Amino acid sequence: MGIKFQRKYEDIINDMISSVEDIDNLYDFIDMKQESWNSMRDEQRQACIKTMADDLLYGLGYYEKIDVGSGQVIYDSEKEIIKVKINQDYLRIINLV
Secondary structure, three states, X not given: OOOOOOOOHHHHHHHHHHHHOOOOOHHHHHOOOHHHHHHOOHXXXXXXXXXXXXXXXXXXXXXXXXXXXXXXXXXXXXXXXXXXXXXXXXXXXXXXX
């Protein structure tokens, strides 16, 4: 199994980063407490979010949906997209082709 994509990996990851970073409580995905997350410098948080984006893209090759903080990341193989559910009312789409 795995995700099929035709866009540059770096472009997909950048889209994932900009989408995932808007999810509330995203630090729960890596079992981090809010206090620890808030105490990190911005560049440390950005490095964590990039790692999360890589992990999520890899994980979506095995799981259709992954909970991230208050949101979800969903792979739609038929439409060749990743849906990043920021909250109940807001969704971002990442095209894979």
